[in-house]
Amino acid sequence: MAVAYDPAKIWTTLLSNRAYLAGSLVLNHTLRKTGSRYQLKVMVTRDVETDTELMAVLAAACIPTIVVDKLEPAPRDGKVNKGTWEKLAPWGWAEYEQSVLLDSDQIILKNIDDLMALPLPEGFIAASHACTCNPRKLAHYPKDWIPENCAFTAADKATGEPKPITDSSPRNHHLLNSGTVVLRPSKEEYDTLMNAMNTHPDVPNMVFFDQDLLAVVYRDRWKPLPYTYNALKPMRSCHSDLWRDEDVKVLHYILNKPWQSRTYGSDAIESTHKLWWDAYAEVEKEWMESTDENKRRLWQSVVVPVVAQG
Incomplete structure (x- = not known):
């Protein structure tokens, strides 16, 4: 039986190559499994649009697509900071009343339709904080990414609610993770983002592309969501005092992806991969x-090759 989706609001995710195809299919499946009344529409780049077999997989899954043009910052000194800037495209989709941007390396564990009714002040977005603990001590992460400065360290451990951002908050408390972003599209908001992408002096050095830009443009204009709407898997270890398995609504597989290996550890972080493989x-x-x-042929010829077999 066809689901009667609300056409005014959508989930969306970016698919720029085959590597994340299985992730997109699992994301769509878990949205349906948790009973969402809203449809996932997958953004595909122009390159993906020409991949007829991949597009056939999405069609067979009954997932509508929206083709997005390449988004790139204007060159600075002849160089372009290439990244996932296409994730900003939904800000310009004024035909939708509200949209929620999701990442394809997430699974939905509980219904999150309440995000579609989340009230946002004019010109605001909603997102969860970035975890800035850097437990893997990755060298390219900023030097002030330490547990003491992380917004989740300051969150209410009993309720999971984020601590309000104030003028005295550490710099890192102003940083968000763009795995889950609630937005109200408009030409004005999109134009503001594009102008910042092309002119802001920090853009050439941005490491996390779209989310770094969002943190700049929406500084003091974003509503922090509890971690449960974008539970970054390393937090199950580095924020074990905050994390509650039973409360997690959206699990985000940052860093290594579940579909890259069918074998995974039993530790607090890697054991979460079982949930993805079950889905x-x-x-x-x-x-x-x-x-x-x-449909069976497409699964074997397109999906299976991009998923680990051992």
Whole structure:
């Protein structure tokens, strides 16, 4: 039976190559499994649009697509900071009343339709904080990314609620993670973002592309969401005093991806990959038991090759 989706509001995620295809299928599956009344529409780049087999997979999954043009900052000194700037495209989709940007390396564990009714002041977005603990001590992360400065260290451990951002908050408390972003599209907001992308002096040095730009443009104009709407998997270890498995709504597989290996550790972080593989198995069963021969063929020829087999 077809679901009667609310056409005024959508989930969206960016797909720029085949590597994240299985992630997009699992994301869509878990949105449906948790009973969302809103449809996922996948942004595809022009390169993906020309990949007829990949597009056929999305069509067979009944996932509508929106083709987005390449977004890139204006060159500075002849150099361009290349990254996932296309994630900013939904800010210009004024035909939608509200949209929620999700990443394809997430799974939905509880219904999050309440985000579609989240009230936002004019010109605001909503997102969870970035975790700035840097537990892996990655060298390219900023030097002030230490647990003492992380917004989740200051969050209410009993409720999971983020600490309000004030003028005296550490710099890192102003940083967000763009895995889950609630926005109200408009030409004005999009134009503001594009102008900042092309003119702001910090853009050439941005490491996290779209989310760094969002943190600059929406400084003091974003509503922090509890970590449960964008639970970054390392936080299960480095913020174990905050994390509650039963409260997590959206699990975000930053860094290494579940589909890169079917074997994973039993530690607090890597054991979360089992949830992704369990969801993937449900999608696989649906496709391989389909009476549509072409659907079974697409699974074997397009999806299976981009997912680890061992």
